[in-house]
Amino acid sequence: SQQGEEDPQALSIQEGENATMNCSYKTSINNLQWYRQNSGRGLVHLILIRSNEREKHSGRLRVTLDTSKKSSSLLITASRAADTASYFCATRGAQKLVFGQGTRLTINP
Amino acid sequence: DGGITQSPKYLFRKEGQNVTLSCEQNLNHDAMYWYRQDPGQGLRLIYYSQIVNDFQKGDIAEGYSVSREKKESFPLTVTSAQKNPTAFYLCASSSGTDGYTFGSGTRLTVV
Numbered sequence: 001s002q003q004g005e006e007d008p009q010a011l012s013i014q015e016g017e018n019a020t021m022n023c024s025y026k027t028s029i030n031n032l033q034w035y036r037q038n039s040g041r042g043l044v045h046l047i048l049i050r051s052n053e054r055e056k057h058s059g060r061l062r063v064t065l066d067t068s069k070k071s072s073s074l075l076i077t078a079s080r081a082a083d084t085a086s087y088f089c090a091t092r093g094a095q096k097l098v099f100g101q102g103t104r105l106t107i108n109p
Numbered sequence: 110d111g112g113i114t115q116s117p118k119y120l121f122r123k124e125g126q127n128v129t130l131s132c133e134q135n136l137n138h139d140a141m142y143w144y145r146q147d148p149g150q151g152l153r154l155i156y157y158s159q160i161v162n163d164f165q166k167g168d169i170a171e172g173y174s175v176s177r178e179k180k181e182s183f184p185l186t187v188t189s190a191q192k193n194p195t196a197f198y199l200c201a202s203s204s205g206t207d208g209y210t211f212g213s214g215t216r217l218t219v220v
Contacts, residue, residue: 035208040216048208090209096167
């Protein structure tokens with residue numbers, strides 16, 4: 001079963017703009033993670049936010065977590081062509097990660 | 110360099126044939142996972158293993174089998190009982206509750 005639901009399913013923006021992706025989930029979590037997948041490749045771990053954290057930064061990435069609303073957002077600032085990829089949120093329960101359907105991000109030059 | 114290796118990159122299966130996908134990691138991770146990804150979709154969990162000689166079914170285990178005889182290895186067999194095996198298969202490993210490390214995937218096609 002897929003717990004995370006990303007929104008939007010697809011996003012197309014101009015290079016240099018900020019990109020925001022949202023993730024909603026249904027049950028209590030240990031942590032929430034974001035991954036990037038370039039076409040035809042494996043997933044790359046971007047950032048992890050624990051259930052007792054509200055915001056986390058890593059370079060141009062900013063993740064927020066609202067456990068009361070069971071939602072998270074990923075902000076990519078000053079987007080670049082190389083950011084074009086699919087982005088997945090994944091929620092960690094007791095034993096494993098459950099992935100959402102992903103947001104396909106396209107950065108136009 | 111530590112990492113996780115999947116082979117082959119591309120695999121073709123005839124109807125009624127069993128095929129085995131390889132997954133090897135040298136990260137000393139206890140847990141390993143197999144996911145299936147269909148075009149434009151998210152990842153669905155097939156099997157996972159938290160420790161050597163033990164594994165559990167995921168959400169879509171029917172038609173698949175695994176073994177975990179060594180910490181480093183977690184091969185996945187796609188059996189003839191899997192009626193729609195064409196997909197992208199991803200192996201991952203993890204230590205504790207932190208992020209997963211993924212392999213580069215195997216694309217399986219039925220011919």
